[in-house]
Amino acid sequence: MLPTSPAFKENAARALQEERLQKALARTKPQFHTKRAKAVAALPEFEQIRDIGRDIKNHTLQFLDHYLETWAENVERAGGHVHWCPTAEDARAAVLAICQRVGARIVTKGKSMISEEIALNDYLERHGITPVETDLGEYILQLRHEPPSHIIGPAFHLNREDWEESFRKSHTDLPPDRVFRERRDILTEARTKLRERFLAADVGITGANFLIAETGTSVIVTNEGNGDLTQTLPRVHIVLASIEKVVPTLEDATNMLRLLARSATGQDFSVYTTFSTGPRRPEDPDGPEEYHVILLDNGRSSMLGSPFQDMLRCIRCAACMNHCPVYNVVGGHAYGWVYPGPMGAVLTPTLIGIDQAGHLPNASTFCGRCESVCPVRIPLPRMMRHWREREFERHLTPSFARTNLRLWGFFARHPGLYRLATRAGAALLGWLGKRRGGRFTALPLAGAWTRGRDFPAPEGETFFARYQRLERSHAL
Amino acid sequence: MLQASPNLAKTPRVALFVTCLVDFHRPSVGIAALRLLREAGCHVEVPRAQTCCGQPAYNSGDRATARELGRQIIETFSGYDYVIAPSGSCGGMLRHHLPTLFDDDPNLRARAEALADKCYELVSFLVDVLKIESVGARFSGKLTYHDSCSGLRELGIKDQPRKLLAAQGAEIVEMEDAEVCCGFGGTFCVKYPEISTRMVSDKTANIAATGAPLVLAGDLGCLLNIAGRLKREGRPIAARHVAEVLAGMTETLPPIGETR
Ligand code: SF4
Numbered sequence: 001m002l003p004t005s006p007a008f009k010e011n012a013a014r015a016l017q018e019e020r021l022q023k024a025l026a027r028t029k030p031q032f033h034t035k036r037a038k039a040v041a042a043l044p045e046f047e048q049i050r051d052i053g054r055d056i057k058n059h060t061l062q063f064l065d066h067y068l069e070t071w072a073e074n075v076e077r078a079g080g081h082v083h084w085c086p087t088a089e090d091a092r093a094a095v096l097a098i099c100q101r102v103g104a105r106i107v108t109k110g111k112s113m114i115s116e117e118i119a120l121n122d123y124l125e126r127h128g129i130t131p132v133e134t135d136l137g138e139y140i141l142q143l144r145h146e147p148p149s150h151i152i153g154p155a156f157h158l159n160r161e162d163w164e165e166s167f168r169k170s171h172t173d174l175p176p177d178r179v180f181r182e183r184r185d186i187l188t189e190a191r192t193k194l195r196e197r198f199l200a201a202d203v204g205i206t207g208a209n210f211l212i213a214e215t216g217t218s219v220i221v222t223n224e225g226n227g228d229l230t231q232t233l234p235r236v237h238i239v240l241a242s243i244e245k246v247v248p249t250l251e252d253a254t255n256m257l258r259l260l261a262r263s264a265t266g267q268d269f270s271v272y273t274t275f276s277t278g279p280r281r282p283e284d285p286d287g288p289e290e291y292h293v294i295l296l297d298n299g300r301s302s303m304l305g306s307p308f309q310d311m312l313r314c315i316r317c318a319a320c321m322n323h324c325p326v327y328n329v330v331g332g333h334a335y336g337w338v339y340p341g342p343m344g345a346v347l348t349p350t351l352i353g354i355d356q357a358g359h360l361p362n363a364s365t366f367c368g369r370c371e372s373v374c375p376v377r378i379p380l381p382r383m384m385r386h387w388r389e390r391e392f393e394r395h396l397t398p399s400f401a402r403t404n405l406r407l408w409g410f411f412a413r414h415p416g417l418y419r420l421a422t423r424a425g426a427a428l429l430g431w432l433g434k435r436r437g438g439r440f441t442a443l444p445l446a447g448a449w450t451r452g453r454d455f456p457a458p459e460g461e462t463f464f465a466r467y468q469r470l471e472r473s474h475a476l
Numbered sequence: 477m478l479q480a481s482p483n484l485a486k487t488p489r490v491a492l493f494v495t496c497l498v499d500f501h502r503p504s505v506g507i508a509a510l511r512l513l514r515e516a517g518c519h520v521e522v523p524r525a526q527t528c529c530g531q532p533a534y535n536s537g538d539r540a541t542a543r544e545l546g547r548q549i550i551e552t553f554s555g556y557d558y559v560i561a562p563s564g565s566c567g568g569m570l571r572h573h574l575p576t577l578f579d580d581d582p583n584l585r586a587r588a589e590a591l592a593d594k595c596y597e598l599v600s601f602l603v604d605v606l607k608i609e610s611v612g613a614r615f616s617g618k619l620t621y622h623d624s625c626s627g628l629r630e631l632g633i634k635d636q637p638r639k640l641l642a643a644q645g646a647e648i649v650e651m652e653d654a655e656v657c658c659g660f661g662g663t664f665c666v667k668y669p670e671i672s673t674r675m676v677s678d679k680t681a682n683i684a685a686t687g688a689p690l691v692l693a694g695d696l697g698c699l700l701n702i703a704g705r706l707k708r709e710g711r712p713i714a715a716r717h718v719a720e721v722l723a724g725m726t727e728t729l730p731p732i733g734e735t736r
Contacts, residue, residue: 013670325657329674363668365661365675366535367625388537397537401663405533409541412496412527413548422500438735439707448666452673453704456501456733463494463503467510467522476510 003352005336008359012330021331024157032322035266036373043262053259054377056252057244057313061304067213067246068295074216078278080291088118091296095120095205095238098292099129102236104202110220110227111135112207113151113316114240114296116338117351120205131205132197134226136190143170149332151339152264152318157331160186187224194226204230204288208241209315210256211293214249217277218293221260221270228274237276237288242296244312256315259375263317299350307386311346313376318343320370320380326363335360342370342380349387358396361387423465426458433457490518491553493561493570493595496528497696502732505696508723509562509598516606518558525552529566534573535662546577550587558605559595562719563695564627567597572630597627599694599718603636610643613724618688620651621718622679622702624695628655637694637718644722649686653678660701676705684711690731692718703732 004011015021040046060067072082085091091114099107107124109115109131121131121142133142137155141148143166148154155163164180167189180186206227208218218239220227231237247253261267280287303309321327321341332340337357339347345360361384370380391397411418433440439454440446449455461469470476490513498505506522513520530545549570553559561567571592578584602608619641627633638648659665659675666672679702683691691706691713693699703715714731730736 009668009670012668016670016674325659325675326668326671329678330671363664363671365625365657365659365664365672367657367661368629369625369655369657372629385535385537388535389539390537392537392539401536401667402538405536405538405541409533409538409544412530412541413544415525415527418527422496426500434735438730439704439733441708446666448669449704452669452708453676453701454707454733456700456703456707458501459503461503463499463506464522464524466503466507470507476507 003337003348003356005348005352005357005360008334008336008363011334011336012363015330015334020159020162021157022329024159025328025331027156028322028328032265032319036263036319036322037266039262039266039268043258046262049255049258050375050377052255053315053375054313056247056255057376060247060252061244061309061312064243064246064304067248068243071211071213071216071246072295074214075278075291075293076216078216078291079281080216080278080293083292083294084297085294086297088296088298091118091240091294091298092120092123094294095240096124096127096129098236098238098290099124099203100127102202102290104129104236106130106132106197106201107203107205108132108134108198108201108230108234109138110204110206110222110230111138111154112205112240113148113338114207114242114294115205116148117298118240118296120240132194132201134194134198134230135222136187136224136226139190139194140166143167147333147338149340150318150321151316151343157333198229198233201230201234203236203238204232204234205238205240206231208239208245208293209260210253211241211246212248212250212253212275213246215277217250217275219253219257219273219275221257221273223265223267223271225272228272231274231276231288232286235288236290236292237279239276239291239293240296241293242298243300244314260315260317263319263373263375303350308346308350308383310378311343311350311383313378314343314347315376316343317375319373319375320378323369323373325365325367325369342384343378346378346380346383346387354387354390354394355396358391361385361391419462419464422462426462426465427460430458430460434460487517487519488557490520490558490560491556492520492522493526493529493553493559493566494522495561495563495566495696497700498562501700502696502717504725504729505562505717505719508717508719508725509560511723512598512602512611512719513560515612516602516608518606521556523552529561529569529574531565531569531662534569534577539577543577546574546588547584549574550584550591554587554591557594558601559591560598560601561595562598562717563697564597564624564631564633565695565697567595567600568626568630570595597631597633597694599637599640599722600627600631600633603639608640611640611722611724613644613722615641615644615646615721615724615726617690618647618649618686619690619692619721620649620683620686620688621654622651622658622683622691622693622698623655624693624698625657627694633694637692640722641692641718646721649688651682651686653682658698658701660697662697665701672701673705676701677709680705680709680711680713683713688713690714690716692716692721694718699732707733
C-alpha cells in the first residue's frame with residue numbers, strides 16, 4: 001500500500017465532505033464509546049488492571065531479547081517454526097516460500113494488521129496465490145479493493161447500503177430479490193461464499209494478539225470464529241506477528257485479554273479467544289500439520305531505548321482512535337496508511353518515515369482523550385510531540401511556521417518589547433473590532449481562522465496596560 | 477465579599493500568571509482572577525517579566541525556545557507561594573510539562589519541579605486548595621459548561637467550576653459531549669482549519685441544544701474558537717470565561733466577540 005499520508009490535509013478535507021463516511025463515523029459513539037464506558041464502569045479494578053498491563057509490557061520490553069528467545073525455543077519445542085524477519089520484504093518472502101513449498105493456491109486469512117503492514121495480499125496475488133480474507137470486514141474490503149480504515153473494525157467506514165452494493169456487484173449469482181436488511185443477512189451471504197474457500201485452502205494465515213513466552217503459544221481473539229476455521233482447516237497455519245506481541249506468561253496474557261476486549265468493543269471477552277501451540281499432535285482430533293510464525297521487526301527494535309519505546313506496549317485495541325475527535329470526523333483512510341488515529345500518528349512515522357508521515361503527529365489538538373482511554377497508558381500526545389520535535393530539528397516544519405515561531409519566541413523572551421508590541425496590536429485590533437460589532441469576519445493573514453469562524457476582537461487594552469492604569473489610580 | 481479561607485495559616489503570596497491570551501485579548505479575565513484571589517484572602521502580585529507559558533513553541537517541536545521561556549518562568553515565579561493561571565492549558569503546561577523540558581539538567585529540573593508543585597489553575601485553586609465554597613457575586617440564569625481538555629485531563633477540573641457556579645445561583649444545563657475537544661488545539665486550528673471548524677461546529681450544536689443562552693469555559697483559547705463559531709453561525713448565545721461570572725462582571729463586560 002503506497003502511503004497517501006503526505007496528502008493528509010487533502011484526504012481529510014475530502015472525508016469531511018463524504019456523506020456516507022460521515023454517516024458511518026457517527027456510529028462511533030453508540031458502538032464504541034458507550035460500550036467501553038459501560039464495561040469499564042462494571043469492573044471496579046479496571047484501573048489497576050491497566051497499571052498491571054502497562055507494567056507487564058514494560059518489563060517484557062526491557063528484556064525483550066530474552067522473552068523472544070524463550071518464546072521461540074518453546075515454539076520449536078512444540079514442533080513449530082519461527083521465521084525471524086527484520087523487514088517487510090523478508091516477511092513476505094518467508095510467507096511465499098512456505099506457500100510455494102506446499103504448493104498452495106488458495107490461502108485463507110484471518111484479520112491481521114501485520115498483513116496490511118507488509119502488503120501481503122498484493123504480493124501473494126502477484127505470485128499466483130489467491131488470498132481470501134475471512135473476517136467479514138476484510139472480506140468486503142477485498143471485494144472493494146479498499147484498505148481498512150480502522151484496526152479492529154476494518155470496514156467501519158461502510159454502511160449497510162455499501163455492503164449490499166458490493167455483494168450485488170461481486171456475487172453475480174445473487175437473486176435480485178435477495179434482501180440485506182440486517183447484519184445477519186450480510187453474514188449469511190459472506191458465509192456461503194467463505195465456506196467453500198475454507199475447505200479449499202491449503203494454507204491459513206492469522207495474526208496474533210499475543211505470543212506467550214513460557215509456552216510458545218500464539219493467541220488470537222475474534223468475534224466471528226473465522227480465525228478458528230482459518231487456522232484449523234488448512235494443512236499449514238502461518239501466524240503473522242511483530243516482536244512486541246510477546247508476554248512472559250499465560251497469566252500475563254489473561255491480564256492483557258481482560259483489557260483488550262473491554263477497551264476495544266466493551267465486551268468482557270471476545271467471542272472466540274484461541275490459543276495455538278505448535279502443529280497438530282498425534283492425539284489431537286484436528287489442527288494443521290505445520291505451524292509457522294513470521295516474526296516481524298520492521299523498525300520496531302529501533303524504538304527500544306528511544307522516546308518511542310512506550311508505543312511498543314500497544315495492544316491494538318483501537319480505543320485511542322475511537323475516542324479521537326480528529327479520527328471521529330475524518331475517518332481512517334485520511335491518515336493514508338495502515339495505522340490511523342493517535343496510535344498511527346506515533347507508529348506510522350517510525351514505519352514509513354517522518355518525511356512521509358509528518359502530518360500525522362501534527363493533526364492532533366493534544367486533547368489527551370486517547371491517553372486517557374489507552375489500556376496500557378501510552379502517553380500518545382507526548383510521543384506525537386516528540387515527532388514534532390524531530391520534524392523541527394530536521395527542518396521539516398514549514399518555514400512560514402518556523403519564522404513565525406522564531407519571531408514570537410524573540411518577543412516572548414523580551415518582556416519589555418513584548419509589552420510594547422502587544423499593547424499596539426491589541427489597541428489596533430480592539431479599535432477596529434469595536435467598529436465591527438466586536439468581531440472580525442475576515443482579517444489579513446488570518447484566513448485559516450476566519451474561513452470557518454469569526455475572530456472575536458480583543459478588548460483593546462492589554463492586561464498589563466490596564467493593571468498599570470488601575471494600580472496608578474488605586475482602583476485595584 | 478467572600479470569606480478569607482480559614483484553611484490558611486498565613487496570607488499566601490500569590491503570583492498571577494496572566495497568560496498571553498488573557499493579556500492580549502481579554503484583560504478583564506485577569507482582573508477577575510486578581511479580585512477572586514484577593515477576596516479569597518491572598519496577597520496577589522503580577523510579576524512584570526512574564527509573557528507566555530511557552531506552549532506555542534513546546535507543542536510545535538521548538539524545544540529550545542520552550543526551554544528558554546521555561547527558564548525565564550522559573551526565574552520570575554519561583555519566589556511565590558503559589559502561581560495561579562486563569563487557564564487549564566497554561567496551568568497544565570506549568571504543572572506537568574515545564575519540568576520535562578529540563579530532563580538533562582538536574583539543577584533546573586529540580587527548580588522546575590519545585591515551581592510546578594506551586595502552580596494551579598484559578599478555579600481549582602480556589603476550590604481544592606483554598607476550600608472556597610462560594611464567591612460573593614450572584615448569578616441567576618441558565619448556562620452550560622465546556623470542559624477544556626488540559627484542565628479536565630491534566631488537572632482534573634470538572635466539578636470545581638460547577639460547584640462555585642451552582643452556589644452563585646446558576647442553573648447548569650449539561651451539554652452532550654462536554655468533555656470532547658472544541659477543535660482549538662493552539663496552532664492546530666489554523667494548521668487544519670477544516671477539521672477544526674468541523675469540531676467546533678459539533679461543539680456549538682451541542683451548546684445550542686441545551687437551550688442555555690450562555691456557555692462558559694476556563695480557557696480563553698477554546699472560548700475564542702467557540703465564540704467565533706457561534707457568531708459565524710448567528711447563534712444568539714454568549715460565551716464567557718468562568719472567572720468573569722465568578723467575579724460578577726457580566727453586567728459591565730460584553731461577552732466574547734460582542735460589543736453590546
Ligand atoms: S495506543 Fe493504546 S488505545 Fe491505541 S490501540 Fe494501542 S493500546 Fe489501544
